[in-house]
Every structure is written in structure tokens, then in C-alpha cells.
Amino acid sequence: MEGVLDHRMRQLLSELNPYDLCVTEFVRVVSQPVSDKVFYRLAPELKRGGKTRNGTPVRVQLLGQDPDWLAHNAARAIELGSPGVDINFGCPAKTVNRSKGGAVLLKEPELIYRIVQAMRQAVPSDQVLSAKIRLGWDCHSRTMEIAQAIESAGANELAIHARTKADGYRAEAIKWAAIAPVAQALSIPVIANGEITDFAAGQRCQQASGCTDLMLGRGALSVPNLAAVVKNDVAPLSWSAIQGVLTEYVALEVSGDKERYFPNRIKQWFGFLRQAYPEADALFGPLRRLKRSEEIIALLEAA
Numbered sequence: 371m372e373g374v375l376d377h378r379m380r381q382l383l384s385e386l387n388p389y390d391l392c393v394t395e396f397v398r399v400v401s402q403p404v405s406d407k408v409f410y411r412l413a414p415e416l417k418r419g420g421k422t423r424n425g426t427p428v429r430v431q432l433l434g435q436d437p438d439w440l441a442h443n444a445a446r447a448i449e450l451g452s453p454g455v456d457i458n459f460g461c462p463a464k465t466v467n468r469s470k471g472g473a474v475l476l477k478e479p480e481l482i483y484r485i486v487q488a489m490r491q492a493v494p495s496d497q498v499l500s501a502k503i504r505l506g507w508d509c510h511s512r513t514m515e516i517a518q519a520i521e522s523a524g525a526n527e528l529a530i531h532a533r534t535k536a537d538g539y540r541a542e543a544i545k546w547a548a549i550a551p552v553a554q555a556l557s558i559p560v561i562a563n564g565e566i567t568d569f570a571a572g573q574r575c576q577q578a579s580g581c582t583d584l585m586l587g588r589g590a591l592s593v594p595n596l597a598a599v600v601k602n603d604v605a606p607l608s609w610s611a612i613q614g615v616l617t618e619y620v621a622l623e624v625s626g627d628k629e630r631y632f633p634n635r636i637k638q639w640f641g642f643l644r645q646a647y648p649e650a651d652a653l654f655g656p657l658r659r660l661k662r663s664e665e666i667i668a669l670l671e672a673a
């Protein structure tokens with residue numbers, strides 16, 4: 371998740387949870403090669419065989435609209451050690467959609483087909499090529515057409531966020547059942563995503579979508595052990611356990627580039643944590659006003 375789920379968060383969450391796979395924040399592809407520096411910045415795990423410290427695979431995700439450049443950069447991601455490559459057709463951000471990347475491509479299944487086909491030709495056949503979509507741009511009428519285009523172009527996995535672009539992130543718009551006919555029609559694994567916030571929601575999503583495999587989004591940041599909750603029906607971490615996790619996160623950040631990213635990232639994370647923890651909600655106001663890492667760390671320590 372762009373802007374919040376970086377390699378430190380992946381390290382933390384993959385140590386708390388039995389994740390089968392993490393996907394990077396999207397790597398934006400325009401009409402040129404992505405430099406190795408950018409790949410390594412967004413996916414430092416490439417330097418350890420494409421895995422987090424505890425061995426969870428981390429797949430590079432690309433976002434763009436040019437089939438040839440996406441293919442070129444997909445091949446490079448694999449050369450650098452990414453376990454497969456993912457292509458993002460779900461991002462609703464205006465800046466991204468204006469330059470014809472992300473969800474806006476859902477209006478053009480033919481272009482989606484050409485993109486996936488070009489990437490397939492560039493990515494070795496023993497490597498997974500996965501795609502991420504929403505149900506559509508503003509309706510569900512073309513979900514099957516889009517999904518079939520992706521499968522017939524050679525993708526091995528498809529993750530579906532069960533909302534349209536027009537639905538944004540509204541909870542009441544979630545439509546897991548709209549995934550079911552696609553999951554049934556396709557022969558590649560389909561992974562259901564959207565609004566999985568606890569064990570019961572995971573069960574309901576599996577039932578409605580017909581998918582065994584689930585992908586977590588915002589909930590993974592609200593409840594840091596959500597994958598364990600959803601997979602093994604364990605209790606969500608207590609706030610005091612979360613405080614331990616926060617201490618570990620701060621330590622990871624302090625050993626990294628804290629001044630540049632830490633204040634924004636921790637504020638973003640608290641924006642999610644406060645959905646599940648009243649204690650995080652109480653801290654969110656004062657935290658938001660602070661600009662410097664030291665001040666933020668002092669506030670967390672005092673709490």
C-alpha cells in the first residue's frame with residue numbers, strides 16, 4: 371500500500387503474521403527503464419532474495435500503461451530477484467489515472483490484455499505474473515471480460531478488490547459476491563480483497579466470493595496481527611502488545627531514514643490504528659501536530 375506499507379512495515383507485519391506473500395508499494399512505470407535504485411528503494415528485500423527477514427516473499431508491483439515499458443521493467447524486477455511480478459489495475463488516485471495508470475485501464479480491457487501479454491512474454495514462464503483489479507470503473511458489467519482478458523493474456527493469479535473505482539473505499543459498497551462468477555470461470559487462482567477486518571469478515575468473504583485465498587489491505591494496518599486473526603481465529607493484539615510493536619517500529623525507523631519519512635508514515639499508520647484502538651485514536655490528535663521524529667518518539671514513549 372503506497373505511502374504506508376514500506377519494507378519496515380512488511381518486516382514487522384510478516385513477523386507477526388503467517389502471510390504467504392507481500393506485494394510492494396507500486397513502482398510507477400513511464401516510458402523509460404526504472405532505475406535499480408528505485409527498485410531497491412521500494413523493495414530493499416530484493417537484496418535478500420526477494421524475502422522479508424523471516425522469509426516471506428515480497429513481490430514487486432508495477433503500475434503504468436505502456437505494454438512495452440511495463441514488460442521491460444517487469445523483466446528487470448525479476449532479474450533483480452522479485453518472486454514474480456504484479457501489475458496494478460486498481461489504483462483510483464487521480465494523478466495516476468490522469469496519466470492512464472491504475473483503475474482507469476479497467477475501461478479498456480483490450481489494453482489490459484496487451485499489457486499482460488507483453489509482460490508475460492518478458493517474464494520467464496516459471497515466474498508468477500499476477501494482476502490486481504477492481505470490479506470495474508463505475509459498474510460491474512465488465513468484470514468477467516477484464517478477468518478473462520487477464521487470464522487469456524497469460525497471468526497466473528488475479529487479485530480482485532471487490533469494489534469499483536467509483537465506490538472508492540466505502541465499506542457499504544463492498545461486493546464479495548461479485549467475485550464469485552469470475553473465480554468460478556477462471557482456471558487461475560483468484561484472490562479476494564476488500565473490507566476484511568476480522569475473522570468473521572474473512573469467513574463471509576470466502577463464502578460469498580468462493581475464494582480460498584484472501585488479500586488484506588487497510589485492516590492489516592488497523593489490526594497488526596490481522597492475518598493471524600483471519601487465518602487462525604486468534605484474538606487481535608491488545609493495546610499493550612501494540613505498544614511493543616510500536617517500539618519495534620520506531621527502532622526500525624531510527625536505524626533507517628527517519629527524518630525523511632518517519633513522521634508521515636507513523637501518522638498514516640495511526641490513521642489506520644485508530645480505527646481499531648481507542649488508545650491510538652486518543653494519541654492521533656497530538657501526534658498529527660508534531661513534525662519532528664524526536665517529538666513523536668517522546669510522545670509515544672510518554673504514552
Ligand SMILES: Cc1cc2nc3c(=O)[nH]c(=O)nc-3n(C[C@H](O)[C@H](O)[C@H](O)COP(=O)(O)O)c2cc1C
Nearest residue numbers: 371372395396458502531564565566586587588589
Ligand atoms: C493508502 C492506500 C494505498 C494503497 N496502495 C496500493 C498499492 O500501492 N497497490 C495496490 O495494489 N493497492 C493499493 N491499495 C489498495 C489496497 O491494496 C486494497 O486493495 C484496498 O484498500 C481494499 O482493501 P481493504 O478494504 O482491505 O483496505 C492502497 C490502499 C490505500 C488505502
